[in-house]
Amino acid sequence: MFPFIVPDRRRNADPLFWSTVFSAGLVLATAVIFSSYLFWESLPVWDQGLWAFLTSVEWDPGEDVYGAGAMIYGSLIVTSLALLFALPFALCGAITASEFLSPRARLVFKGAMETMAGAPGVVYGLLGAAMLSLWVKDFFGLIDGSTLFTAGILLGIMILPTIMTLAEDAIHSVPGEYRDTALSLGLTPLQAFFKAVAPRALPGIIGAVLLGLGRALGETIAVMLVIGGLDIIPMGLDLFSPGQNIPSKLGREAAEAIGSGMHWNALIALGAILFTGTMMLTAAGSWLLRRRAV
Amino acid sequence: MKKSEENLEFINVEITYNGKPVLTGLSYNFSKSAVTCILGSSGSGKTTLLRSLSRLNDRIRGFKVRGEVWVAGEEIYYNGVDVYHLRRKIGMIFQSPCIFPTSVYENVIFGFKYHHPERKKEFPQIAERYLKEAYLWDEVKDRLQKPAQNLSQGQKQRLSIARALAVEPEILLMDEPTASLDPVSSDAIENLIFSLKEKRTIIMATHNIAQTRRIADDILFLYDGTIWEQGKATEFFERPQKEETRIFLEGGSSSSS
Numbered sequence: 166m167f168p169f170i171v172p173d174r175r176r177n178a179d180p181l182f183w184s185t186v187f188s189a190g191l192v193l194a195t196a197v198i199f200s201s202y203l204f205w206e207s208l209p210v211w212d213q214g215l216w217a218f219l220t221s222v223e224w225d226p227g228e229d230v231y232g233a234g235a236m237i238y239g240s241l242i243v244t245s246l247a248l249l250f251a252l253p254f255a256l257c258g259a260i261t262a263s264e265f266l267s268p269r270a271r272l273v274f275k276g277a278m279e280t281m282a283g284a285p286g287v288v289y290g291l292l293g294a295a296m297l298s299l300w301v302k303d304f305f306g307l308i309d310g311s312t313l314f315t316a317g318i319l320l321g322i323m324i325l326p327t328i329m330t331l332a333e334d335a336i337h338s339v340p341g342e343y344r345d346t347a348l349s350l351g352l353t354p355l356q357a358f359f360k361a362v363a364p365r366a367l368p369g370i371i372g373a374v375l376l377g378l379g380r381a382l383g384e385t386i387a388v389m390l391v392i393g394g395l396d397i398i399p400m401g402l403d404l405f406s407p408g409q410n411i412p413s414k415l416g417r418e419a420a421e422a423i424g425s426g427m428h429w430n431a432l433i434a435l436g437a438i439l440f441t442g443t444m445m446l447t448a449a450g451s452w453l454l455r456r457r458a459v
Numbered sequence: 460m461k462k463s464e465e466n467l468e469f470i471n472v473e474i475t476y477n478g479k480p481v482l483t484g485l486s487y488n489f490s491k492s493a494v495t496c497i498l499g500s501s502g503s504g505k506t507t508l509l510r511s512l513s514r515l516n517d518r519i520r521g522f523k524v525r526g527e528v529w530v531a532g533e534e535i536y537y538n539g540v541d542v543y544h545l546r547r548k549i550g551m552i553f554q555s556p557c558i559f560p561t562s563v564y565e566n567v568i569f570g571f572k573y574h575h576p577e578r579k580k581e582f583p584q585i586a587e588r589y590l591k592e593a594y595l596w597d598e599v600k601d602r603l604q605k606p607a608q609n610l611s612q613g614q615k616q617r618l619s620i621a622r623a624l625a626v627e628p629e630i631l632l633m634d635e636p637t638a639s640l641d642p643v644s645s646d647a648i649e650n651l652i653f654s655l656k657e658k659r660t661i662i663m664a665t666h667n668i669a670q671t672r673r674i675a676d677d678i679l680f681l682y683d684g685t686i687w688e689q690g691k692a693t694e695f696f697e698r699p700q701k702e703e704t705r706i707f708l709e710g711g712s713s714s715s716s
């Protein structure tokens with residue numbers, strides 16, 4: 166009857182077994198319904214021309230003109246900035262914690278990182294609006310501190326602890342024999358790390374980075390508070406201009422647009438784009454994490 | 460005090476973990492170009508003794524060595540000793556071979572490449588020479604660029620020996636190198652050890668008494684946290700001096716041969 170369920174448990178299985186199967190099915194069904202809804206509801210927008218929607222910068226609900234260009238651009242810029250900012254610190258921190266801290270210091274450090282990683286986006290957003298955007302404004306002499314740059318840095322700070330602690334797990338789980346072997350061949354601890362430990366930990370580190378990126382791509386409230394909220398693609402890669410990314414656009418307009426024709430469809434289409442992006446990151450991440458078992 | 464270049468010696472050494480002594484009153488002068496086997500039951504400190512010779516336990520908190528450990532004319536726990544230079548003179552083979560996730564070739568030249576990056580032209584010769592010395596060449600010469608993870612356990616152990624040899628150590632420490640191998644692979648390693656001792660000093664920890672009979676020149680028997688008995692292998696097996704040694708030899712030979 167259910168060929169995909171492990172065969173010998175089909176008969177005489179206890180109720181607990183069936184309830185697990187049911188729960189698993191429920192999760193699967195939710196995922197399917199969820200994604201079909203996104204794509205179904207955004208169909209009217211795709212019909213008007215996929216390319217036009219992806220590239221146009223016009224977004225005017227009054228005229229029923231919708232283009233996602235500015236938001237897609239904003240998402241790419243802000244996420245890349247976050248990664249550029251977070252990666253060096255995250256990796257250095259992970260290496261230090263795993264290879265050079267005493268076991269007790271490592272635990273304290275990890276605890277702090279995990280607390281930071283678990284802090285909700287809105288808290289980061291408040292601090293970003295209250296402090297970071299003022300610093301950016303003063304430091305670069307801007308009229309307004311709400312810019313793509315500010316949002317990128319804030320996201321970088323947000324995903325830093327996530328990447329650091331997950332990368333640290335990957336590094337720390339490489340067996341001690343790899344270090345011993347490299348040391349016994351005359352390498353210094355740092356070289357032993359780069360030559361013997363890092364290659365083994367690499368898939369896990371990439372997985373950590375992708376998970377961090379996923380968080381950066383989807384974060385809404387923190388970005389909304391500091392990005393400026395202007396649907397434009399600034400000239401010449403100007404990072405110190407206000408902008409917009411997909412989540413912040415959705416956060417701003419969703420409530421007023423619910424169920425109102427094309428405006429709603431266009432927002433759902435933005436959601437579908439974001440969903441596709443995070444889905445690709447998650448898929449890449451879990452693929453790499455699985456390869457670590459080799 | 461200065462010792463000769465070939466000297467390998469413990470003088471009144473005590474090794475403790477967190478203040479708890481594991482080995483005390485160690486004094487021993489290893490013979491060069493010979494195989495010295497360290498016997499002793501589990502937990503008697505064989506691994507600790509070997510690792511103390513190349514300072515591999517430095518990173519373990521609470522590990523402490525008192526007394527003098529002389530390797531190649533240097534007291535190695537003396538401040539200012541270059542540990543990385545020391546470890547090039549004293550190679551270590553672990554119980555289960557640790558193979559890096561790259562090709563066979565990259566594994567062999569791993570240490571050599573690190574110490575002599577400029578001698579790039581010699582890498583292939585070095586790889587061939589030490590794979591031959593470890594009696595592995597014929598089995599892997601057609602798959603040098605293939606992942607080393609696919610080798611058998613015995614081949615991996617010989618690969619790790621080739622990799623250690625390529626750094627050109629004068630002394631080779633082996634911690635139960637055949638413990639995770641089948642009898643055939645074990646024999647291969649034993650033959651290898653025989654051929655290596657011409658040029659190198661080998662110190663091997665083992666549980667296996669039959670194996671010790673076949674390859675040891677000298678024996679150190681660890682018991683009760685110290686060197687209980689020592690001497691030439693032939694004498695040791697024929698005329699063990701102490702009761703505990705006799706019990707260990709009888710118990711061991713019935714279970715491991």
Ligand SMILES: Nc1ncnc2c1ncn2[C@@H]1O[C@H](COP(=O)(O)OP(=O)(O)OP(=O)(O)O)[C@@H](O)[C@H]1O
Nearest residue numbers: 476477481499500501502503504505506507508519
């Ligand atoms: N990192 C450590 N911290 C504390 N004690 C340790 C540590 N490593 C080893 N010991 C202790 O030192 C003693 C000797 O251990 P060692 O590993 O040297 O024994 P061994 O003779 O090699 O045993 P085996 O034959 O099982 O390998 C044991 O009592 C062990 O519990």
Ligand SMILES: [Mg+2]
Nearest residue numbers: 505506507634
């Ligand atoms: Mg041991």
